[in-house]
Amino acid sequence: MSTGPIRPTGRAYTALRPASAARITGGFWAARRRTNAEVSIPQGPARLEAAGNLANLRAAADGKGTFTGDYPFQDSDVHKWLEAASWQLADRPEDDGEGEGEGEGGTELASHVDELIALLAGAQEADGYLQTYYRLARPEQRWQDLRWGHELYCAGHLLQAAVAHHRATGQYELLAIGVRFAVLIDTLFGQDRAIDGVCGHPEIETALMELYRETEEQRWLDLAAYFVERRGQGLLSEGAGRDPGAGYWQDHIPVREATTVTGHAVRQLYLLAGATDLAVETGDAGLRAALERIWAAMAGTKTYLTGGLGARYDWESFGNPYELPPDRAYAETCAAIASVQWSWRMALLTGDAKYSDLVERTLFNGFLSGVGLDGDSWLYVNPLQVREAHEEFGGDDSVRRTPWFRCACCPPNVMRLLASLPHYMVSGDAEGLQLHQYATGVYEAGGGRVRVETDYPWRGRIAVTVEAAPADADWTLSLRIPSWCPDFTATAPDGDSPAETVPGWLRLRRRWHPGDSLTVDLDLSPRLTRPDPRVDGVRGCVAIEHGPLVHCLEGEDQRAGVPFEELTLPHDAHLTVRHEPELLGGVTVVTADGRSRGGADVVPLTAVPYHVWANRRPGPMRVWIPRE
């Protein structure tokens, strides 16, 4: 059974199921995950200590002390770290001999996990309630501020950590803590209960759905369904204090009636992920149709080239359709993560490759930019342009990498996605196995097992070797052909010809024997991408892409003496690709003959992958380059 974050029940109405086992053993993602395992996750407890999160848990256990931190949801950073650490513990090294799953590093990690679980156990109140902010700073005021209190949000992250820990280790302590809190919530919330309300920040929905999957208890699905369906009825829009309007917390329209994404981006995307889990388990066709419609509007009109989401700094929210300014792009790292979580659920629900296309775009660009190459410095916002004369005020929305944030939602969120990344690569169904993303590793799904070898995203060759398949039946191997890919070739056993019989999927159905291999070469030729003309902020510009990677110009790489803001690119520029093993940990750069605005002289331009920007000294950057 899958040890990843999503495990649909056997009854689920889902086209595809996540792999039952998945290991990334080499290549691009293995390197980034190693940094996550060896730097990001291990430094988590010290960061949480320094920021006061752990002191809050100790004070809550003692029943006295003051609350440290600026936000009521500080505990959720601990929960997200625990979830990340749990997935990491489940990641058992086989042939790569690296990683944190076993051995000394794994033991140390396990003991940190145990320490934090003990702190949570101590901080939990007798009736199951667990949020240090209310215990320490607002005693007697539980559940009175559903708009900003984040109580169900924190409970949701606790439950996700609890499910991860149970799934990864088979141990019950954290699951028991989570279930005690969930039982309390279940006794209080509902249309016929003491509190008829929803949380200002969705998150509990998808957490309860996974608790349902983990425990097989119907009450958790029912409670998740209540929170999904009750939203959109104006329960949150009235009240004292700051009121951004019902749309901010998606309380203006029920999910099943909505036509697009609105309001705070992370709130919206977590809600839609939870609603998708619900549709998967109930087979609710109306809900599914709404989700497909909303996703299409988001992908078509509110998504940056990098996969970034939530354009507006105001309320960290989605803007209007095509309101995608490159310089004032908020594109919170957490929104990219939430988008991956939602799109992957949609891919499983429908089997449609377009959802995994967006997962890929987001993973390689708007998500990965959120963490520095050192694994210890972060971006909260992910703009597509920083000017030479950028005025930097610091704070969480700095365009300089930062060791931690006052609102530290993003770093542990990155950690949990990277730690569970193998889960997002492959699925299976009754027919066979589908490769959604390409990373060297071993994947088991759909009744078979394959080994993948690839230098993706630097090179387009993907070699898939079947290690196990049904001996006496035909079996289908499917590889996603990314929508950006202009061409590909495939070499199959016995001269067989795989075909794109389903859009986006190259499929080969045959009798497979262990050792048979299928090799696909995706054409990664660099390309110039024009923006949608309705995106005013980048009209007249082009962007450079190379395979799944969006590239950007950084000041550091350009010819000295030519003002960065003056650089332009002819619309028919010839693009050249060069691998630079010593640059930024080893990247492929794209070069082109540019110009300085209005000038006749050629100015060579060098574009690095967007995900590595801001890893050197501060300077200007742009994805969209003015056309000459």
Ligand code: FUB
């Ligand atoms: O409100 C909790 C988290 O803090 C949100 O998900 C982020 O956008 C940040 O506002």
Ligand code: ZN
């Ligand atoms: Zn965040």
